[in-house]
Amino acid sequence: MNREDQVIMGFRDLFNKMVWLNKGKMEDRLKGVTSSEVHCIEYIGNHIDSNVTKLAESFYMTSGAISKMTKKLIQKDLIQSYQKPDNKKEIYFRLTEQGQEIFRIHEELHQEFQERDKAVFEQVTDEQFDSMLRFLERYSKHLDAEIKKQGIDTKPDSE
Structure with missing residues (x-):
């Protein structure tokens, strides 16, 4: 295996290990919310005036796929849509109280995972x-x- 393959395989292996290690806690603490939905909530929580276009660009997904996901998040009362008084065409998203709670839990989990991995990064x-x-x-x-x-x-x- 050449060095390029080693780097790509190393990235893939690291990513898969992180997902595997984090998955149990994420599923336990964020019941009923998929990983994609959590990351959508995270994006909306970190970006004012999030819309379908910005989400699609960020996640490398189609606008149609993002529209489906945001509809589910609205149905779960995790986000709400709104329009600006000066722009009735564009629809934006913000977190509901429940969405803010998911956002908070997700942030706590990230901090916990960073603490777990701190020993490596300190070196x-x-x-x-x-x-x-x-x-x-x-x-x-x-x-x-x-x-x-x-x-x-x-x-x-x-x-």
Whole structure:
């Protein structure tokens, strides 16, 4: 296996381990809410005036898929839609009280997971972090360009 394959397999393996380790606690504390729904709630909680377009771009999903998910979240009373007085065309989302509770629990779980993994990150130097972040940015830009080549413009150039 070459080094590129090792890096890709390493990323995949790390991601799968994190998902496996976190899954039980997430499911236990966030009953009745799927992982995708939790991440949608997280995005809405962190971004004012979230709408279908912004969510679709962020999650690399179609607007139709996001519309379905937001309808489910509205039915579960986790988010609500609203319009601005000066723009009756666009529909935005915000968290309900129940949605804010899911958001809070999710944040607590993230902090717990970060605390669990702190021992590893404490050993990483600033130079190593900088190097990893540069690599991730370069690879992400490459993938954005490849997505664009396929005619799928998911992110505005300004991001």
